[in-house]
Amino acid sequence: MDQRSPRSAPKGPGRPVTLRDVARAAGVSVATASKALNDQGRMADETRERVRQAAKTLGFRPNGLAQSLSRQRSFTVGLLTNDTYGRFTLPVMAGIADALVDNGVSVFLCNIEDDPRLAQTHVDAMLEKRVDGIIASGKRIDRHLPVDLSNLGIPVIYAFTEPDPESIGFVSDDEAGARLAVEHLVRLGRRRIAHVTGPSSFRVVHQRAKAYRDVLREAGLEEPEQGVLTGQWTEGWGHEAAGYLFDGIGRPPDAVFCGNDQIARGVVDALRERGRRVPDDVAVIGFDNWEIVAAATRPPLTTVDMNLKDLGREAGLTLLQLVDRQPIEPGIRRLPCRLVVRQSCGTPPGG
Amino acid sequence: MDQRSPRSAPKGPGRPVTLRDVARAAGVSVATASKALNDQGRMADETRERVRQAAKTLGFRPNGLAQSLSRQRSFTVGLLTNDTYGRFTLPVMAGIADALVDNGVSVFLCNIEDDPRLAQTHVDAMLEKRVDGIIASGKRIDRHLPVDLSNLGIPVIYAFTEPDPESIGFVSDDEAGARLAVEHLVRLGRRRIAHVTGPSSFRVVHQRAKAYRDVLREAGLEEPEQGVLTGQWTEGWGHEAAGYLFDGIGRPPDAVFCGNDQIARGVVDALRERGRRVPDDVAVIGFDNWEIVAAATRPPLTTVDMNLKDLGREAGLTLLQLVDRQPIEPGIRRLPCRLVVRQSCGTPPGG
DNA sequence: CTGAAAGCGCTTACAG
DNA sequence: CTGAAAGCGCTTACAG
Numbered sequence: 001m002d003q004r005s006p007r008s009a010p011k012g013p014g015r016p017v018t019l020r021d022v023a024r025a026a027g028v029s030v031a032t033a034s035k036a037l038n039d040q041g042r043m044a045d046e047t048r049e050r051v052r053q054a055a056k057t058l059g060f061r062p063n064g065l066a067q068s069l070s071r072q073r074s075f076t077v078g079l080l081t082n083d084t085y086g087r088f089t090l091p092v093m094a095g096i097a098d099a100l101v102d103n104g105v106s107v108f109l110c111n112i113e114d115d116p117r118l119a120q121t122h123v124d125a126m127l128e129k130r131v132d133g134i135i136a137s138g139k140r141i142d143r144h145l146p147v148d149l150s151n152l153g154i155p156v157i158y159a160f161t162e163p164d165p166e167s168i169g170f171v172s173d174d175e176a177g178a179r180l181a182v183e184h185l186v187r188l189g190r191r192r193i194a195h196v197t198g199p200s201s202f203r204v205v206h207q208r209a210k211a212y213r214d215v216l217r218e219a220g221l222e223e224p225e226q227g228v229l230t231g232q233w234t235e236g237w238g239h240e241a242a243g244y245l246f247d248g249i250g251r252p253p254d255a256v257f258c259g260n261d262q263i264a265r266g267v268v269d270a271l272r273e274r275g276r277r278v279p280d281d282v283a284v285i286g287f288d289n290w291e292i293v294a295a296a297t298r299p300p301l302t303t304v305d306m307n308l309k310d311l312g313r314e315a316g317l318t319l320l321q322l323v324d325r326q327p328i329e330p331g332i333r334r335l336p337c338r339l340v341v342r343q344s345c346g347t348p349p350g351g
Numbered sequence: 352m353d354q355r356s357p358r359s360a361p362k363g364p365g366r367p368v369t370l371r372d373v374a375r376a377a378g379v380s381v382a383t384a385s386k387a388l389n390d391q392g393r394m395a396d397e398t399r400e401r402v403r404q405a406a407k408t409l410g411f412r413p414n415g416l417a418q419s420l421s422r423q424r425s426f427t428v429g430l431l432t433n434d435t436y437g438r439f440t441l442p443v444m445a446g447i448a449d450a451l452v453d454n455g456v457s458v459f460l461c462n463i464e465d466d467p468r469l470a471q472t473h474v475d476a477m478l479e480k481r482v483d484g485i486i487a488s489g490k491r492i493d494r495h496l497p498v499d500l501s502n503l504g505i506p507v508i509y510a511f512t513e514p515d516p517e518s519i520g521f522v523s524d525d526e527a528g529a530r531l532a533v534e535h536l537v538r539l540g541r542r543r544i545a546h547v548t549g550p551s552s553f554r555v556v557h558q559r560a561k562a563y564r565d566v567l568r569e570a571g572l573e574e575p576e577q578g579v580l581t582g583q584w585t586e587g588w589g590h591e592a593a594g595y596l597f598d599g600i601g602r603p604p605d606a607v608f609c610g611n612d613q614i615a616r617g618v619v620d621a622l623r624e625r626g627r628r629v630p631d632d633v634a635v636i637g638f639d640n641w642e643i644v645a646a647a648t649r650p651p652l653t654t655v656d657m658n659l660k661d662l663g664r665e666a667g668l669t670l671l672q673l674v675d676r677q678p679i680e681p682g683i684r685r686l687p688c689r690l691v692v693r694q695s696c697g698t699p700p701g702g
Numbered sequence: 703c704t705g706a707a708a709g710c711g712c713t714t715a716c717a718g
Numbered sequence: 719c720t721g722a723a724a725g726c727g728c729t730t731a732c733a734g
Contacts, residue, residue, distance in 0.1 A: 016504070018711060029721045034713060041714090043719055064479040065425060066711035069416045070726045076480070079460070084445050086437065094435050097462050101469075106476055109430070109460040111448050118452075125457055128415040129427070153367070235647045262647070269620075292643075296586045296613070369727060380705045385729060392730090394703055417727035421710045 017058045026054035037062070068130065075105045077319060078126035080147070082114045082161075083139035087290070088308060092137050092160050095312020103320055105132070112145065119147035127152065132323045135315055136161055141171050142203035155322035159315035160308065168322075169332045170315045172306040174204045177337030178211035181257050181285045181304050184339055186219045188346060190255035190283055194224050196241040196267060197259030198233040205230060205259065208287070212257060224253055233259065238266020246274055254282050255345070261286035261293045261303055268297050268344060279346035289340050299343035311335050368409045377405035388413070419481065426456045428670060429477035431498070433465045433512075434490035438641070439659060443488050443511050446663025454671055456483070463496065470498035478503065483674045486666055487512055492522050493554035506673035510666035511659065519673075520683045521666045523657040525555045528688030529562035532608050532636045532655050535690055537570045539697060541606035541634055545575050547592040547618060548610030549584040556581060556610065559638070563608060575604055584610065589617020597625055605633055606696070612637035612644045615652050619695060623649070630697040640691050650694035662686050 023033035028051060035041040036051035037060075054060075068074040079096060083089035100107055108131065110122035126134060133154050136145050138161030149156045150164050163169030185193050195212045197205050209228050216223055226244055231237035238258065246252045258264035264286030268278050278284055278299060286294060289305035314335065322328055374384035379402060386392040387402035388411075405411075419425040430447060434440035451458055459482065461473035477485060484505050487496050489512030500507045501515050514520030536544050546563045548556050560579050567574055577595055582588035589609065597603045609615035615637030619629050629635055629650060637645060637654035645652040665686065673679055 019713095020711080030712080031714080031722075032720055035720090038713080041719090047719080061475075061479055063420070063481060063711050065416050065420045065481050066726085067713080068726090069414070069420055069711080069728090070713045072726070074416060076459075084441070086441060090435070090437060090441075093460075094462060097460060101472070101476075104476070106459045106461075106480060108427075108457045109444075109448060110457075111445060121452065124412070125452075125455070128412055129457060130414060130416050370729095371727080381728080382706075382730080383704055386704090389729085392703090398703080414727050417710085418729080419710090420712090420727080421729045423710070 016063070017060050019060070019062065022051060022055045022058055022060045025058060026051045073323075074130045074132055076108065076129065076131050077105055077323075078108045078110055078122070078129075078131045078134045079137065080110045080112055080119065080122060080134060080145060080149075081137045081139075082112050082119075082145055083137070084111055084113060086139075087288075088139055088160055088306075089137050091308035092312040092315070095309035095314075096135055096137070096159065096316040097312075098309075099313040099316030100320070105320070112147070114146060116146040119145060123147055123149070123152070127154075133157070133319045135159055135319055136163075137312075137315075138162075140202070141174075155319060157315050157319045157322070159312055163332060166330050168318060168328060168330055170311050170318075171332060171334055172308070172311065173334035173336055174207040175211040176334070177287070177304045177306065178208035178257070179215055180337060180339045181287065182212050182215040184302070184341075184345065185255045185257060185283055185285060186215060186221065188255075188283060191221060192224050192251065192253040193221065193255040193257060194226060194245055194253040195228045195257045195259075196238060196245070196263055197228065197230055198263070200230045208259060225250055231263075233262060235262045235266035235269070238263035238268075239270045240266075242267045242270030242274075246271070246276065252282070256282060256284050258284065258286050260288045261290045261297075261301055264301050264303070264344070265293050265297045268299075268301070272298070279344055283345040285345055294340075294342065297344065302342045302345040303340050305338045305340050307335060307338055367414070368411050370411070370413065373402065373406045373409055373411045376409060377402040424674075425481045425483055427459065427480065427482050428456055428674075429459045429461055429473070429480075429482045429485045430488065431461045431463055431470065431473060431485060431496060431500075432488045432490075433463050433470075433496055434488070435462055435464060437490075438639075439490055439511055439657075440488050442659035443663035443666070446660035446665075447486055447488070447510065447667040448663075449660075450664040450667030451671070456671070463498070465497060467497040470496060474498055474500070474503070478505075484508070484670045486510055486670055487514075488663075488666075489513075491553070492525075506670060508666050508670045508673070510663055514683060517681050519669060519679060519681055521662050521669075522683060522685055523659070523662065524685035524687055525558040526562040527685070528638070528655045528657065529559035529608070530566055531688055531690045532638065533563050533566040535653070535692075535696065536606045536608060536634055536636060537566060537572065539606075539634060542572060543575050543602065543604040544572065544606040544608060545577060545596055545604040546579045546608045546610075547589060547596075547614050548579065548581055549588075549614070551581045559610060576601055582614075584613060586613045586617035586620070589614035589619075590621045591617075593618045593621030593625075597622070597627065603633070607633060607635050609635065609637050612639045612641045612648075612652055612654055615654065615695070616644050616648045619648050619650075619652070629695055634696040636696055645691075645693065648695065653693045653696040654691050656689045656691050658686060658689055 023030045033051050036048040081089045112119040134156045137159045144162040158169035229241045268284050286301040286303035289303045294301040294303050374381045384402050387399040432440045463470040485507045488510045495513040509520035580592045619635050637652040640654045640656035645654050
């Protein structure tokens, strides 16, 4: 298409320069040229240097396909995900890509959209392209991708999605994360803490509710009548729930632990509309640390961050170890969450 | 690692079966086996079928690296982006991936984070892996990625980012998109239409403002004193701007065209707090159709959708044509936007 | 209709 | 210290 500049510069069109060209230019065999460039074997420093120079001036770029073919390693991995618009997967993917790129491996993006056929297509493509391994990631930590990854003959890692038994998976520690939130509220002196969360079909809903109750009990606090309200992961539900909590006849809570930031925003907005001050009258805490909503809420939300990027990074690194045949204990790793303090709960005692 | 099940089933560990194994099993040469499986050349139907059977029962999966090496085509492309958390890039990427996967090509995800060094690293990696082409995508339509893609020797397409001169780029038609919005307002009978938008350092801010003014003029409408308010792309700015528009002494607008959905949400919230009804007293329209904010706004936002996924799909398809050496006219393609009617402007006359 | 051979561009024992 | 040779697993003219 683009035939200008027939110069022999490093870049530009024209048949790419091969190892053979380099060898010829340096006056050595291809074998020697290969070894020189890969720092393999012994040879006169002078020779090695001469080859390097030749490669450089010719703008040699090794053909990765050929390298992979003979090395039996493609320095490439497949990243499967069903989370197109990536609320959760995005940071996970970023972390994975980070870890891998740093180690010279490229990643194939495979969006499978919860479609088993599409998933299989992608897996087949990955296998044909001889990826060194696969990372499966998803939008729900308690659902398995609609594809069987158990007998592929290459290493597989699960990140933020339900892993196969006997495999290796990385997930967030939701119970510990919820503890972080509720303990923060307790520490700030709140005594009547409610919990507004998502649908009970989500496992995290139970894990977080359990932590919530555990912390209340440990603190000697009573669970309000309307202790745990399950609904949707939406602002709308946050609104509605605030109605139940604050428009009733019972004594209203002085703090609300929300299952995600959207719910929290709904609660905060509803509170403002009712003339209740956040955080003075009631403290509200979210979950996810979804910047775009946490930061836009008035006041900005204190919330729990699942450290998804770190989780992705860990997953990527672990896959690499597996590829290098290092023995890794199977099982699920629960990675810690982190509290992000903004203004919706007031200032902590020490700060 | 996983050495169980030494059966010769299609899946599972053990040295992968090669074309040679298939040929042997079918009693033909590798050459014939290859042709049989690729539907190349002439041969007895019976032979072809026999080879196919053998391949099937052995669970043969061609080694893509070897195929690519001899075919001089990797069926792989690189996708460069600087938009990690992907507000805009995400749908574009999804569209690209869609188009490519349908055509049997895999995509390498290259996140470059606005870092020239990282970008070069990725480009080098892509070149070594012999991608058939590259798609550059970004979060800003008026910025070039921090890397030179002009003399790579492989086709390059730009999607939602500033293209090189003489290259092929796909962008949204912001002027036409803005027209859609303002004409909608006019059609609904609004006479005093204001425009609250982002920073004037963005080219789209000027393009949309121009369209806004053009439509007003064409409709014989006057631009209010505070016609165009430039600020940030945030809810906060929407709030603030609403103050300027509605708390002053002048006659307030009866409609606000916002530069994005976040601003629109800020405006709507501010209006509600001032007791002004949307859409009855003032119609508000957004831009981007960012579901998560457009749908959560009360009332849900009427807005302009840039059809980013389609844009991505077009870009992917075009790259494929380029790879196939089809001649394509260089230049920028502006793809149309689409109006998404929800409730923040009221019901259109016909609906 | 089918196969032997060369080739894609590297790497890696193995000789010398 | 260096090179010839085989090999990675395919494809593709070219003979027969």
